[in-house]
Each structure stands twice: as C-alpha cells, then as structure tokens.
Amino acid sequence: xxxxxxxxxxxxxxxxxxxxxxxxxxxxxxxxxxxxxxxxxxxxxxxxxxxxxxxxxxxxxxxxxxxxxxxxxxxxxxxxxxxxxxxxxxxxxxxxxxxxxxxxxxxxxxxxxxxxxxxxxxxxxxxxxxxxxxxxxxxxxxxxxxxxxxxxxxxxxxxxxxxxxxxxxxxxxxxxxxxxxxxxxxxxxxxxxxxxxxxxxxxxxxxxxxxxxxxxxxxxxxxxxxxxxxx
Amino acid sequence: xxxxxxxxxxxxxxxxxxxxxxxxxxxxxxxxxxxxxxxxxxxxxxxxxxxxxxxxxxxxxxxxxxxxxxxxxxxxxxxxxxxxxxxxxxxxxxxxxxxxxxxxxxxxxxxxxxxxxxxxxxxxxxxxxxxxxxxxxxxxxxxxxxxxxxxxxxxxxxxxxxxxxxxxxxxxxxxxxxxxxxxxxxxxxxxxxxxxxxxxxxxxxxxxxxxxxxxxxxx
Numbered sequence: 001x002x003x004x005x006x007x008x009x010x011x012x013x014x015x016x017x018x019x020x021x022x023x024x025x026x027x028x029x030x031x032x033x034x035x036x037x038x039x040x041x042x043x044x045x046x047x048x049x050x051x052x053x054x055x056x057x058x059x060x061x062x063x064x065x066x067x068x069x070x071x072x073x074x075x076x077x078x079x080x081x082x083x084x085x086x087x088x089x090x091x092x093x094x095x096x097x098x099x100x101x102x103x104x105x106x107x108x109x110x111x112x113x114x115x116x117x118x119x120x121x122x123x124x125x126x127x128x129x130x131x132x133x134x135x136x137x138x139x140x141x142x143x144x145x146x147x148x149x150x151x152x153x154x155x156x157x158x159x160x161x162x163x164x165x166x167x168x169x170x171x172x173x174x175x176x177x178x179x180x181x182x183x184x185x186x187x188x189x190x191x192x193x194x195x196x197x198x199x200x201x202x203x204x205x206x207x208x209x210x211x212x213x214x215x216x217x218x219x220x221x222x223x224x225x226x227x228x229x230x231x
Numbered sequence: 232x233x234x235x236x237x238x239x240x241x242x243x244x245x246x247x248x249x250x251x252x253x254x255x256x257x258x259x260x261x262x263x264x265x266x267x268x269x270x271x272x273x274x275x276x277x278x279x280x281x282x283x284x285x286x287x288x289x290x291x292x293x294x295x296x297x298x299x300x301x302x303x304x305x306x307x308x309x310x311x312x313x314x315x316x317x318x319x320x321x322x323x324x325x326x327x328x329x330x331x332x333x334x335x336x337x338x339x340x341x342x343x344x345x346x347x348x349x350x351x352x353x354x355x356x357x358x359x360x361x362x363x364x365x366x367x368x369x370x371x372x373x374x375x376x377x378x379x380x381x382x383x384x385x386x387x388x389x390x391x392x393x394x395x396x397x398x399x400x401x402x403x404x405x406x407x408x409x410x411x412x413x414x415x416x417x418x419x420x421x422x423x424x425x426x427x428x429x430x431x432x433x434x435x436x437x438x439x440x441x442x443x444x445x446x447x448x449x450x
Contacts, residue, residue, distance in 0.1 A: 066446050114400075121397040128393055132386040142380050145443045149376060150398055152439060153432075157401040160428055 008200055015197030019046075022190045029187070040098045042190055046198035047091035048116075054084030054202050055123070059151040062144035074140035075217075077147065078130065079209040085123045087202055092116060112169040115158045122150045235316060239324035247332075253299060257332075261292045261340050269347045278352045278414050285344055286407050289366075290399065292336050297329050297374035298391045301382035313448070322375065322444035326437070329371035337363045354416030362409045365429045369402045372436040379447045402436075405429050 003010070023042040058080035065073040095116070096106045107113065129146055133139040247254055268284055276284060312321065341363070345351040353359045374395055381391040405428050412422045 118397045118400055125393045125397060129380070129384065129390060132384045132390055134385070138383060141446055142383055145376075145446050146380055146394060149436075149439050149443060152435060153373075153398045153401060156432060156435060160401070160431075 009204055012197055012200035012204055015193045016201060019043075019190060019194040019197050023194065026190055027186055034102060037098050037101050038187075040094060041187065042194040044091060044094040044098060045191070046195040047087050047094060049195050050198040050202040051084045051087040051091060051119075053199050054080045054087060054206060055119075055151060057203075057206065058084060059147055062147045065140055065144045066148075069137075071136070071140070071217075072214075074144070075213050076206075076210055077140075077144060079213060080206050081123055081126060081147065083202055083206045083209060085120065085127075086205070087198075088116070088120055088123070092120070110169055115154075118157060119154055122154055126150065232317075232320060235320040236324045236327070239316060239320055240328055243324060243328040254332075257292065257296050257336060258339055260295055261288070261336060262343050264288050264291065265340065265343050265347050272348075275348055275350050279411065281348070281352055282407060282411050282414055285341070286403060286410065288344070289337055289340055290370075290403060292340065293333055293370045293374055294392055294395055296332050296336060297371065297378050298381070298388065300325050300329055300375055300378045302378075302387060318445040318448040319441060321448070322379075322440055326371050326375050326440060329375050330367050333367040333370050334364065337367060352414050353410075355413040355419065358419050358422060359410060359413040361426070362406060362413060362429070365426070365433060366402070366406045369406075369429065369433045369436060370399070372433060372440050373398055373402065376436075376440040376444065376447075379444060383447065402429070402432050405432065 019042055023039050028036070028038050058077045061073045061077035061080065064070075065077060095113075099108065100106050126143060126147055130139055130143050133142055265288060268288065272284075275281070377395045377398065378391060381387040381394060384390055405425055409422050409425045409429065412425070
C-alpha cells in the first residue's frame, strides 16, 4: 500500500479509533436528562456531516456530468448518493435511539426530523428514477437534473424551515445544544476529530464503490467485445 | 424571446380549448375529491384540518394537472417543437400556462370546497388570495420540471408523484402556515416573513427550472 497516496485512509482509521475509544471512555459533562447519551454527539452529528459531504459530492459530479457527458462522472454521482444515504440511515438510527432515551419516543413531529426524513425520501426517489430509465445516457442526465433540483430544495428546507418554528432538537428553542458544550473543551477535542473521521470514512466507502463499479463496467465492455468476436 | 413565449402560450391555450375533456376531467377530479372528503368527514372540520385538507386536495389536483404537460405532446409534435423553439421559451411557456391552470383550479377548488363543506372560515381574504397566487407559481415551477423528467421514463405516472412530493413539501408547509394565519384573521404584517420565504422558494425553483430544462429537452 502506498502511504503517500493513501495517507488519508490511515488518518480515517486513527481518527475513528480515537473517536470510539474516547467517545465511550472519555469524560463527559454530566447533564440532567442527557446523562451519558451526550456521547451520541460523537456519532450521530458527524454522520449527518458525512452524509451532507457525500451528497454534495454527488451534486457536484451531477453538474460535471451535465457539462461533460462522461459516464465516469455519473458513476461517482450515483455512488456518492448511495454512500450518503447509508450515512443518513445511520444518522436516523443513532438519532432515533437517542430520542428513545431522552424524549421517550423513537420519532416525533419536529422540523429537524422532518428535514432528515425528506432528505431520505428525495434520495429514495432519486434511486427509483434511476431504476425506471433504461438508456444509460438518458438515465444519467435525468437523474443529474433531479439531484441538482432536489439538493437545492433540500438545503432551502433544512436552512429556512427550522427558523420558522421552534424545535425540540438540541441546539433549538433553549434546549441544551452544541453551544453549551462549546464551554467544554474536552468534548470538542473528540467531536472535531470525529467529524473529520466519519467524513473520511464516507469518502473511503465512496472510493471503494466507485472502483468496484469501474471494474464491473470494464468486464461488461470486455465481455460484449468478446461476444462480437465470437458471433 | 417574449414573442416566442407568447406564441407557445397561445398554442397551449388553443390546444386546451380544442380538447375540452382534459380541463373538464381535471375539474371533475377536483370536485369528486372534495365530495369524497365531505362524505368522509361528515361534519365541518375544525380550521386546522380544514386548511390542511384544502391544500392536500390542491396538491393532488396540481400534480394531476402538471403531470399532463409533457405526456400529451406526441413524438412528431415534440420533434417539430424541438426544431422551431428554444428550450427556455418552452419551459417558460409551460410554467406560465400551468400557473394559469393552477390558479383556475385553486379558484374553482376553493368555491366548491366552501359550498360543499358549508363554511368559509377565512377571515383575511386578501392574504389568502396572495398566498394562493404565489402558491400557484411555485407549484407550477416545481411540478412542470418534475413532469418533464417523469415524462421521459417508462413509469411516468407514479414517478411524477414520487419525485414531486418531497420537493414540494417546503412550499406546501409555508403555504399551509400562511393560509392558517389568513384563516385566523391575523394581521398581514405577521405573515410577511413567510411570504418572503414563499417568494424565495418560487424564485429558486423558477431559476432551477429555467437552467436545467435544456438538459431534459435534448434526447
């Protein structure tokens, strides 16, 4: 393995090991209601960061596809959306578990939760759209257009609507949120590495998936070339 | 450009007048939906549900109406349009046309709704009308583009709804919020910030449709 090329993978492993060890064993401030669930900050929040990074990569490659028309850009856009949705599902599960112990319910009516659910719906619709078009070029073009449109609307939703009504979620409406933990430099020492670690892991997953897809495409191309020779 | 748009718009309206059954079927869809709701609810729902129900009915009618905007263009007409008009003019004409259609449907829907459900709780009517007007523009901009995408697939009818629902939600929630304020008779100044959000969403979805449509258009 080439260290100069793959240093960021080692960084991801080290950061995530640090996050897991310090996240479960490190000291955290004791707060009522939250208690030990405060440790979810190292897992739940960075997963959303990872998801947004991957979805942003997906949109950027969608735009690149529309201007270049290269299949490779479309592969990256699709796989980034896949990896982003996987991160989003992890974010939903960790958030849901946390809510069960602090709010007493798995799911509740809240703008932040709605934003997360809508993001998932948008990207499931994106996959359904990809599934219902046969032609590769057309599939890539339609889904690129949809993902650009959808990403902008999603950002509007996530940025604007929570400011319109109050939310139960930490960081809103007087609930203890990240601003209060800012006082606690010990938590920041784990939180920032955790964010970087989870983002790097997401990019790594993307990297592996893209390489697998490229190989598959290569095999398919070779095979169809071979078939032409035989027939 | 403006001339091109006005010619295309006239073509849409002319087509609609020649094929009266499409417009009639949309209106009938709306009336029957309201009637079904009336029979299911039996009594007049309280203002919160009244409001939500009205906008949900309008959403379904709008998806139905906009879903037709590209499907009915036949292959040969499509090629003809492709060679004579610019994609920007086509999308703007379609958006404007759908906006007019949605305004008409919202008006008829509102009348049928208050007649069948038997009460009109709206206290701040000017705000309600401005809200409906801005809502039609937003619905039309988002749904026309989604219709352009879904008409290119094998599964256009279901896909239209699946693609549109999550994208229309920010718009729908803002519309419901403003319209609730109008029902409660709150002063218009309270709703200014929501109206601003509505205008913002409309501008963003309009610009996106304008920029992205040329990529959907070429085949």
